[in-house]
Amino acid sequence: MDHNTLSSLLTVLVIALVTLLTRLLPFLVFGGRKEPPAIILYLGRVLPCAIMGMLVVYCLRSISPAAAPYGLPELMAVAAAVGLHVWKRSTLLSIAVSTVLYMVLVQAVF
Amino acid sequence: MNKRAIKAAFPLTIPVMAGYLVLGMGFGLLLQRNGYSFLWAGLMSLTIYAGSMQYVAVDLLSGGASLISSALMTLMINARHLFYGLSMLEKYRKVKGAKKAYLIHALTDETYSLVCSAQPPEGVDSGAFYFWISFLDQCYWILGSILGGLLGQVIPFDTTGVDFAMTALFVVIFTEQWLTHKNHLPALIGLGVSFICLLLFGPDSFIIPSMVAIALLLTLLRHRTEEEEAA
Numbered sequence: 339m340d341h342n343t344l345s346s347l348l349t350v351l352v353i354a355l356v357t358l359l360t361r362l363l364p365f366l367v368f369g370g371r372k373e374p375p376a377i378i379l380y381l382g383r384v385l386p387c388a389i390m391g392m393l394v395v396y397c398l399r400s401i402s403p404a405a406a407p408y409g410l411p412e413l414m415a416v417a418a419a420v421g422l423h424v425w426k427r428s429t430l431l432s433i434a435v436s437t438v439l440y441m442v443l444v445q446a447v448f
Numbered sequence: 449m450n451k452r453a454i455k456a457a458f459p460l461t462i463p464v465m466a467g468y469l470v471l472g473m474g475f476g477l478l479l480q481r482n483g484y485s486f487l488w489a490g491l492m493s494l495t496i497y498a499g500s501m502q503y504v505a506v507d508l509l510s511g512g513a514s515l516i517s518s519a520l521m522t523l524m525i526n527a528r529h530l531f532y533g534l535s536m537l538e539k540y541r542k543v544k545g546a547k548k549a550y551l552i553h554a555l556t557d558e559t560y561s562l563v564c565s566a567q568p569p570e571g572v573d574s575g576a577f578y579f580w581i582s583f584l585d586q587c588y589w590i591l592g593s594i595l596g597g598l599l600g601q602v603i604p605f606d607t608t609g610v611d612f613a614m615t616a617l618f619v620v621i622f623t624e625q626w627l628t629h630k631n632h633l634p635a636l637i638g639l640g641v642s643f644i645c646l647l648l649f650g651p652d653s654f655i656i657p658s659m660v661a662i663a664l665l666l667t668l669l670r671h672r673t674e675e676e677e678a679a
Contacts, residue, residue: 345512346484352515353505354495356522357529361555364533365540374534380670381663382531383677384634388662389524390622391638392655393500397615399651412615419616423623430470432623433616437474440616441609 407448415440450576456569457580464558465588468499472592474613475502477600479593481607482510486597493590498556500621501525502593503614517656524659532560539563543575551575554582556589631676637665 368374398416401409419436426432476489484506492502501522508518532555540551555563559582568577600607626635641661645654666673 346488346509348515349509349513349518350488350492350495350505352519353501353508353522354492356519357496357498357501357526358553360523360526360529361533361552364530364537365552368534368537377667377670379531379534380674381666382528382534384631384666384673385663386528387622387625387629387632387634388638388641388666389527390618390625391635391640392642392658392662393504393525393618394615394622395639395642395646395658396504396655397618399646399654411609412612415612416615416619419619420623423620424627427624427627429620429624430467432620433474433613434470436616436619437610437613440612441607444609445606 411440411443411448414443450580452572453568453576454580456572457577458584460562460566461581461584461588464562464585467558468585468588469592469595471499471617472589473596473599474610474617475499475506476593476596476598477603477607478503478506478596478611478613479509480597480600481610482506484509484597486594486601489593489597490590493586493593497554497586497589498526498529499558499589500617503617506614520656520659528557529555532557535564536560539574540578543578547575547579551578551582554586556585559585631673633669633673633676634666637669638662641665 364374398409398412401412403409415436418439419432422435423429423432472493475493476486479489479492480486492505496502496505504521504525505518507513508521513521533552536551536555540548543551551563562581562585563578566577566581568574622635626632629635642654642658645658645661648654649657
């Protein structure tokens with residue numbers, strides 16, 4: 339096993355353990371009928387929307403607006419995903435169409 | 449008894465089957481394109497089993513992210529699971545031992561939405577019923593991701609740009625949340641704070657400052673946010 343395989347395995351292990359921890363913690367802490375604090379319940383309601391916004395920025399972080407193609411393929415594909423989703427509300431359709439559009443844009447247009 | 453539980457559980461999981469097969473394939477394909485075979489896809493879907501996290505994990509693996517930043521990223525993206533658990537405390541209270549451990553491991557967004565709303569039919573053990581919903585869902589996810597990895601090896605056409613699937617996934621979830629929530633302040637904070645941090649810290653190190661700033665700002669703005677929720 340080379341070094342890369344080992345460090346990849348470790349990364350997968352860490353992600354798996356932390357994911358399990360986020361799922362297990364409520365059962366460990368509040369398994370005995372304690373009411374969770376209000377601030378925890380509040381963050382539980384609002385964090386998912388905020389983190390999703392952060393992930394959108396994360397995905398688009400490498401765009402350089404100063405150099406060709408100025409992030410245009412990303413911009414157009416994101417607009418297509420949002421527009422299609424507002425219109426049809428079908429997650430799979432929105433993802434599939436915008437991804438294919440992006441592939442066509444980067445392979446054949448820009 | 450198990451047979452009746454499967455019979456009751458399977459029809460409920462059909463919508464998830466479609467979604468998990470397709471999104472799982474997207475994940476497997478992406479992972480394969482980054483140099484990790486279908487075996488890795490299968491391993492990750494078995495042990496991590498969290499959709500959006502696994503898409504981000506492709507990035508973390510191929511970019512050689514440190515264990516600490518991988519752990520922090522996982523914590524933030526999966527923080528919502530903490531709250532799924534809170535609302536499942538009652539439903540899973542009677543389930544014991546290994547079955548309960550598995551139910552907790554398998555509590556993804558989609559499985560959560562199923563077990564949250566589904567009631568076991570008369571005479572069907574609730575633990576077995578929840579187990580089969582959770583287990584079937586994970587089977588679809590594993591199957592999809594392995595198929596995607598295999599497909600990536602034999603696919604003859606140019607797959608440049610297929611990694612946009614991950615961006616599309618998050619954009620679509622973001623849009624869906626925007627449409628279902630009346631209060632847009634948290635979503636705007638997430639977008640705005642991350643964008644400012646991206647400008648300040650650059651693309652390689654803006655995530656952790658963003659996470660801290662988002663959590664802080666949401667806590668500080670709690671009263672305003674809750675007023676808007678109530679309005």
